[in-house]
Amino acid sequence: MRFFPCLLLSITSLSAVAQADFQKKLQRQLIMAEDGSTITIEAGTYTLSGSLSLEGKKNITVRGAGLDKTILSFKGQTEGAEGVRVSNAENIILENFTVQDAKGDAIKTMNVQGITFKNVKTEWTGEPKATNGAYGLYPVMCQNVLIDGCVAIGASDAGIYVGQSKNIIVRNSRAYHNVAGIEIENSLMADVYDNESTENTGGILVFDLPDLVQKKGGNVRVYNNNIHHNNFPNFAPKGNIVANVPQGTGVMILATNHVEIFNNKIIRNNSIGTSIISYFMTENKIKDKEYYPYPTGIYIHDNVYERDRVRYQGRGRMGQLFRYKLRFGKKVPHIVYDGIVDPKNIENGQIKPDSRICIQNNQNATFVNIDAANNFKNVSRDATAYNCTHSALKQAVVSLK
DSSP: OOOOOEEEEOOOSTTTSOHHHHHHHHHHHHHHOOTTOEEEEOSEEEEOSEEEEEESOEEEEEEOSSTTTEEEEOTTOOEEEEEEEEEEEEEEEEEEEEEEOOSSEEEEEEEEEEEEEEEEEEEOOSSOOTTSOSEEEEEESOEEEEEESOEEEOOSSEEEEEESOEEEEEESOEEESSSEEEEEESOEEEEEESOEEESSSEEEEEEOOSSOSSOOOEEEEEESOEEEOOOOOOOOOTTOGGGGSOTTEEEEEESOEEEEEESOEEEOOSSEEEEEEOGGGGTOOOOOTTOOOOOEEEEEESOEEEOOSOOOOOOHHHHHIIIIISOOTTOOOSEEEOOOOOGGGEETTEEOGGGOEEEEOOBTOOEEEOOGGGTTTTOBOOOGGGOOOOOOOOOOOOOOO
16 A cells, blocks of 8 residues: 655644745645645635645645635735646645635636546635636646535636536536636536536536637536526626626527536526527627637527516626517526527538537426527527437546546
């Protein structure tokens, strides 16, 4: 049996050692840790003035005493762009601690092969505001990502965000008071299940965006989630892509391919239960020649929809569209499709089977194709053309040592 060293940070209270000494000792532990080490941070609230970083390590565990028991507070942070940053590493476990009030992103992991967030909480205390950090949990350009039993609060972009990554599981987690609760962006092979996303602007987003290194995300499954009451005002900074997300959005699929949304409760999101839209709806110019702006191969089935009888809540152009042009009043459909189709996916007047939008067996669901491609001339609530199926997508498998 192989034994790994265990590094115990034995500072248990703020009065034991000056905060600056605590930060220096913890950062030193992260720098000096041998591969295979466990760094343990005992219970307590610790104030840090700069980012903590772990780089180039393998098989490291950073473990607190428990969510809300070990708190790393970055309130008043003066150095660094994140609270905690992990980069160029393999098989890293972050568990049982809370990160509060980071100047930028709370925990960012980049170029990590095997990253686990277990019972980790990120939050910005006080009222949610545009000056909060963009992301809570933020793995980007990673492979084999597991987010399990986590909580994210107050992010001005996304509480739980996975971007440009592959082989992803997000489960048993809760996101609230963020602009986006959970977001999967430009990523492949992702399963998002058994989560609660509530009181955000948008509950769960599946996006593909231009001008990023990894293109054409897909094979994203969102299932068995409770996505409810996401009616929080949008507080994203101006110019941010999620500033376009209408207040009251349950699920938004933007320009992504092969997405399956099933067995979710999508209830009382009082603008749109689920939207399926192309990038053209953002009205942003596309300069990335390799970018594909259309959603294709989308399958929405066996979900439960409910909506309060209120007017569409989203502001901005989308709000104007629903209030004044489409005039849905209090009868906004649960599932909204922009109707913009890639002409290359049409053969003999029909959309190729693999590219179709399929909607089936949803409880209480109403539908609309807003015909955005033709300036909304032929808005239709008839879902007959979308009564089709796709083969079930493959399960995401995360390989962790």
